[in-house]
Amino acid sequence: MPRWRTWLPPALLAVAQVVVWPGLAFGRGGLDPVRATAGVAVVALIAAALLGRHRRPVVAAAVVAAGGGLAAWVAPGDELAVISLADLVALFGVAVRCSRRTTVRVLGGLVLWQAVLLAADAGAPGDYLAELSISAVVYLLVAASGRVRRRWHADRAAAARRLAAAERARQEAAAAERRRLARELHDVTAHHLTSIVINASAAQLLADGRPELRGEALQFAARTGRETLVALHRLVAILPYGQDPGAGPPPGLADLADDFRQLGQVITVDIVGTAPAAYAEALHGIAREALTNTLRYAPGGQVRLSVSCGPDGTELVVDDDGTASAAVTGLGGGRGLAGMRERAAALGGTLQAGPRDTGGWRVRAVLPPAASGPSGRARLLRRWLRSERVLDAAVALLALVLPLTGFAVVVEEKRPAPAAATLILLALIAHAVPLLWRRHQPWPALAAVVLTFWLGPLLVVARQVPTDGGWLFLPAVGVDLAAVYAVAAYGARPRLTWIAPLVAPVSAAFALAVLLIADPPDGETPGDGAAATALTLLVLTVLANAVLALPFGGSWLAGFAARRRRQRRLDREEAAVAAVAAQAEWRARDERARVAAGLSNAVLWHAARIPRQAEEDDLTAVLDSARASLAAMRALLDGLGSRPGTEPEVPSSSSV
Numbered sequence: 001m002p003r004w005r006t007w008l009p010p011a012l013l014a015v016a017q018v019v020v021w022p023g024l025a026f027g028r029g030g031l032d033p034v035r036a037t038a039g040v041a042v043v044a045l046i047a048a049a050l051l052g053r054h055r056r057p058v059v060a061a062a063v064v065a066a067g068g069g070l071a072a073w074v075a076p077g078d079e080l081a082v083i084s085l086a087d088l089v090a091l092f093g094v095a096v097r098c099s100r101r102t103t104v105r106v107l108g109g110l111v112l113w114q115a116v117l118l119a120a121d122a123g124a125p126g127d128y129l130a131e132l133s134i135s136a137v138v139y140l141l142v143a144a145s146g147r148v149r150r151r152w153h154a155d156r157a158a159a160a161r162r163l164a165a166a167e168r169a170r171q172e173a174a175a176a177e178r179r180r181l182a183r184e185l186h187d188v189t190a191h192h193l194t195s196i197v198i199n200a201s202a203a204q205l206l207a208d209g210r211p212e213l214r215g216e217a218l219q220f221a222a223r224t225g226r227e228t229l230v231a232l233h234r235l236v237a238i239l240p241y242g243q244d245p246g247a248g249p250p251p252g253l254a255d256l257a258d259d260f261r262q263l264g265q266v267i268t269v270d271i272v273g274t275a276p277a278a279y280a281e282a283l284h285g286i287a288r289e290a291l292t293n294t295l296r297y298a299p300g301g302q303v304r305l306s307v308s309c310g311p312d313g314t315e316l317v318v319d320d321d322g323t324a325s326a327a328v329t330g331l332g333g334g335r336g337l338a339g340m341r342e343r344a345a346a347l348g349g350t351l352q353a354g355p356r357d358t359g360g361w362r363v364r365a366v367l368p369p370a371a372s373g374p375s376g377r378a379r380l381l382r383r384w385l386r387s388e389r390v391l392d393a394a395v396a397l398l399a400l401v402l403p404l405t406g407f408a409v410v411v412e413e414k415r416p417a418p419a420a421a422t423l424i425l426l427a428l429i430a431h432a433v434p435l436l437w438r439r440h441q442p443w444p445a446l447a448a449v450v451l452t453f454w455l456g457p458l459l460v461v462a463r464q465v466p467t468d469g470g471w472l473f474l475p476a477v478g479v480d481l482a483a484v485y486a487v488a489a490y491g492a493r494p495r496l497t498w499i500a501p502l503v504a505p506v507s508a509a510f511a512l513a514v515l516l517i518a519d520p521p522d523g524e525t526p527g528d529g530a531a532a533t534a535l536t537l538l539v540l541t542v543l544a545n546a547v548l549a550l551p552f553g554g555s556w557l558a559g560f561a562a563r564r565r566r567q568r569r570l571d572r573e574e575a576a577v578a579a580v581a582a583q584a585e586w587r588a589r590d591e592r593a594r595v596a597a598g599l600s601n602a603v604l605w606h607a608a609r610i611p612r613q614a615e616e617d618d619l620t621a622v623l624d625s626a627r628a629s630l631a632a633m634r635a636l637l638d639g640l641g642s643r644p645g646t647e648p649e650v651p652s653s654s655s656v
Contacts, residue, residue, distance in 0.1 A: 009089055010050035013082060017043050021079040038074045042067055046086045053093035061090040061106050065113050072117050088142045095146025096153070107143045111136050130405050137397045144391035151388075159573040166580035173584035173591075179342065181595050192228040193630045194292055195263050196221050196610065198299055200623040202264075218614045221622045225610030228629075232607055236600050250284035257305055260291045266302050267291070273309030276370035282343040283307065283316055283365075286351070289336045290318035290363040298322055298361070313349075314367040322360035340365065388439055396435040399479045403428045406472035410465075420464045424472070427455035432479050438486035446500055449483040450507045457514040473515060477548070480504050481555045488559025501556040505548040506541075513540035595636070603632045 022036035049063035064086045071080040087110060095103045114135045118128060169176070203217035257267045275283055287305060294303050302321040307314070337353050340363065344351040349367035356362045407428060411421055434448035456473030459465050465472075487500040517537055606629035613621040 006054055007051060010047040010086070013050070013086055013089070014043050014047040017080065017082040020082055021075070025079070035074065039071070039080060042070045042074055042080065043083050045070070046083055050086055050089055053090055054097065057090070057093040057097045058102060058106060061087070061094050061110070064090040065110060069113070069117060072120065076121060088138070091139060091142050092146040092149075095143045096150045100147070103143055103147065107139055110139055114139075130408060133404070134401050137394060137401055140390070141394035141398055144394045148388060148391055159577075162577050163573070163580065166577045166584065170580050170584040170587070173587035176588075181592065192224050192231065193607070193626050193633070194296055196224050196228075196626040197623060197630065198263065198295055200619055200626065202299070203619060204623070214619055218617060218619060218622065221619075221626070222611045222614035225607065225614060225622075228607050229604070229611070232599065232604050236596050236604070250281050253283065253287055253305060253307060256284065256287055256291070260295065260303075263295060264300050265291070265295060266300070268302075268304045270304070270306040272307065273314075275307065275309045275314050278370055279314055279347060279367055282347055282367070283314070285343050286316055286340045286363070286365050287318060289340050290353075293336060293363075294318070294320045294361070301360075311369060313369050316363075316365040316367075318363045319356065320360045322356075389436075392436050392439055395438070395482055396432045396479075399435065399476075399482055400428060400432045402475035402478070403472055406475065410472055416465070423459055423464050427452070427459060428473075428476065430455060431476050435479060435482055435486075438483060439490050442483070442486040442489075442491040446483040446487050446504065449480055450504055453477075453480060453508055454511050457511045457518065460515055460518045474512070477508055477512075477551075480508050481551060484552055485555045485559035488556045489562045490559075494560070494563060497556065497560065501549075501552040505545055505552040509544035509548055510537075510541045512544045513537050516540055599636060603629055603636060606632050 018040065022031055022039060025031045026036070046064050046067040049060045049067065051060075053060040068084055068087055071083060074080070091106060091110060094106045098106070111132075115132055118131055118135070199217040199220050203213040206213055253271065254269055257269045261267055291303065291305070294301060298320045304317075304319045306317045306319075309315075337351075340353070341351045344365045344367065347367050349365060351363070351365045353363045354361070404425075407421075407424060410416065410424070416424070431449065431452040434445040434452070438445045453476060456465075456476065460473075484500045484504050488497045491497045491500070514537065517533065517540065606625050609625040610622055610629070613625055
């Protein structure tokens with residue numbers, strides 16, 4: 001933050017205060033030097049305290065409040081009124097830089113301190129309550145504005161973080177896409193090809209004792225080979241686009257276990273609870289890789305797959321007892337464990353894999369609890385405690401200050417009947433309440449404000465307001481101005497918001513004209529007859545509309561300008577993130593195209609031979625082609641780590 005922003009507000013307050021007092025008083029003469037010196041010292045103390053509002057906002061607010069007490073003692077009148085605004089600056093700094101709880105505590109302390117200071121110079125009880133109410137509303141408005149500013153800073157910081165994250169993603173796009181593609185290729189094809197090798201190898205090893213396994217292995221190779229080709233062709237087709245638009249959710253873990261049982265594995269499944277939907281793909285990928293490893297290194301062994309889901313998280317465990325026939329080696333590419341760890345880490349979890357104390361192997365993945373929002377009541381309370389809601393409430397209260405002050409005067413001087421006083425109070429409150437929704441429902445709020453403005457004239461026409469009491473509804477125009485600003489700043493269809501400053505002043509002007517005719521000043525009457533009354537009403541409406549046009553137009557312009565500034569800022573931030581994200585997508589797309597070419601040229605050539613050789617009853621060729629396809633897949637995965645722009649190495653047929 002520039003240093004001038006730190007010292008400029010206190011300097012302006014201090015200079016303005018010294019110019020007003022004791023400067024002007026010194027020019028007129030008769031100034032007490034001792035009192036003036038004490039006043040300047042208090043001003044210096046408060047200004048110095050404000051300099052620390054950024055680093056120590058609470059301490060600065062406390063010192064400023066104490067300085068305000070000294071100012072009231074040194075100059076009991078209004079001589080130090082300018083510097084008394086320093087507590088608002090300090091409160092704003094607390095709201096911007098401190099937590100909500102600290103802001104509420106400082107706000108309450110300042111209101112109580114103000115109540116004490118006002119009590120020391122209190123006049124009539126009504127005046128004291130009015131001054132304290134105005135001070136409390138102003139404090140609330142300043143605190144809410146500070147919280148909104150704090151959120152503004154948080155949004156800008158979040159935008160900067162998004163841009164930085166997008167830039168990092170752009171720089172790492174190719175590498176990240178290579179890792180993702182390696183995991184996807186491994187998941188989709190390794191299980192099919194490994195199962196073919198396992199079955200063909202078992203059929204060859206047991207050919208003398210169980211000759212029927214040969215036919216079963218050939219049938220399995222033909223069926224699984226065709227499935228592998230379909231999966232590979234689908235990968236080649238979708239890789240340039242990054243995802244399969246027709247892909248559905250992964251099958252359940254019980255169905256996955258059934259697939260492996262058909263390959264000869266003895267699997268026990270134990271599932272407790274229901275895993276979050278967001279974890280389904282990761283759990284399926286980890287379980288599939290772990291079961292594929294048991295098929296490679298412990299074929300025919302006892303395997304236990306257990307899933308436990310609860311409030312503390314989700315745990316997936318795959319155990320094998322390690323007692324099985326000889327493993328078929330040389331099938332893995334060394335990426336299975338890394339892929340499983342990446343899946344777990346992407347969800348904030350951990351994965352451990354290693355030998356068990358009792359023999360065999362264990363894969364254990366622990367995922368944290370899925371994020372859940374607060375309860376309905378907590379969400380409602382949090383929504384109403386948001387800074388914007390508090391600011392809207394403060395605006396509504398501030399718009400009520402003058403009407404309620406006038407209401408207190410009417411009650412004290414005219415002493416209306418309780419029923420009439422209640423109707424007046426309800427009319428004033430009903431007119432301001434729609435401002436609570438001015439930000440989220442600006443058009444309905446404006447309509448409600450325009451309609452409720454007529455409650456005052458109707459009460460006057462019905463003679464529910466004491467004589468000469470209709471004037472207390474005039475300050476209610478401020479509520480309409482706030483509603484017009486809200487429509488311009490937040491209303492849907494911005495190009496139509498110009499309707500608000502046209503309709504609202506016309507309605508308000510007509511209502512004020514009715515109010516003046518029904519309760520004319522000094523008891524004057526507009527004249528006899530309906531024609532004279534109508535003419536007077538028309539003239540008053542035109543005059544009132546001419547007077548109100550300027551403030552209503554200014555309110556709309558201010559709101560529309562605020563909207564444009566906000567939209568331009570958001571557009572700049574989003575455009576920057578979108579540009580960087582587009583570059584990252586181009587890098588990832590290039591990498592996917594490169595992998596798709598390598599997949600089509602290398603793996604498909606070998607995999608296409610498997611079903612054909614199975615149909616030709618050549619088990620040895622099936623086994624060789626499956627191993628060659630796995631080798632080509634491994635070479636392709638190794639090539640993903642090569643320099644972008646180079647083709648992955650493709651094994652020649654002579655080396656297979």
